[in-house]
Amino acid sequence: MFSKACEYGIRASIYIAGQSHKDKRVSLKDIAKEIGSPEAFTAKILQQLSKNNIIDSVKGPSGGFQIEQKKLHKVKLSHIVLAIDGDSIYKGCGLGLKECSEKVPCPVHNQFKVIRNSIITMLESTNLSDLSSGLKDGSTFLKM
């Protein structure tokens, strides 16, 4: 569904959100350890998220990554996915056709439209605040 980079990006964002809720800034090292991702690769992804204003980064000692508390419920999964994987989920054809559209549909166009719409709705209605709360009470997990 998503690229590995996007999976790491979502997991990292959820972890950062949980810590930001407690006003804690977290380092790359922490993040990679907590979500079980390769550190250097994760760094690249965090850079992308930072450039897209999804997370904030601070250099130097006691630096790290964080998300403004008031943004926590505003950041949706869709923002992260768009920043990392682009809009392929939004506009791509299920069979990889470039010209697939309502006017010139592929054979599975209508079936995929239903799926795509439910994916988009889900991505746009799920925010980091909600996702991080399950971590806090131990009902959800980010590693393994």
Add this chain to the structure above:
Amino acid sequence: MFSKACEYGIRASIYIAGQSHKDKRVSLKDIAKEIGSPEAFTAKILQQLSKNNIIDSVKGPSGGFQIEQKKLHKVKLSHIVLAIDGDSIYKGCGLGLKECSEKVPCPVHNQFKVIRNSIITMLESTNLSDLSSGLKDGSTFLKM
């Protein structure tokens, strides 16, 4: 959503289905031309589909690929996807976690479950016979 190989596999299967409906066997060359796919790569994919008894292949002059007419409505998209991409769509975690389950869920587990179930339902209820009929009446397309 699917690998390129799987996309080509589905497109090829739909084309073969359409021709098989007219009792016509089709060659690799034909298929690649009609679905706009790289020939040699398509050959590999057709081999896989053939080994999985999704399509039949015949060597030699006037050989090619076909699907038994009585199988046309029995072959579902799910069969093709499973043969080429495996069951990652069926069992994989949306965030790439190995151990994600009802007992140990990732933060988006429930949201993804809904999506996954609708994908599975769609794949298991869509057959080649239906998909190829749109090609015949010119309402759907397999190229570009």
Add this chain to the structure above:
DNA sequence: ATAATAAAGGATAAATTTGTCCGAATATAA
């Protein structure tokens, strides 16, 4: 039988994605 045709299969190459390494830039604290 022989030649021609078409898929099968193995080896290899190109492209993309995933992942690593290291020096530069920046901020903090002593």
Add this chain to the structure above:
DNA sequence: TTATATTCGGACAAATTTATCCTTTATTAT
């Protein structure tokens, strides 16, 4: 001001996916 901690950014490496090429095998028609 200096040493240290941390992200940034570019270059590189490994792994995977996509794609090609060429020889072998099977089948058909002559």
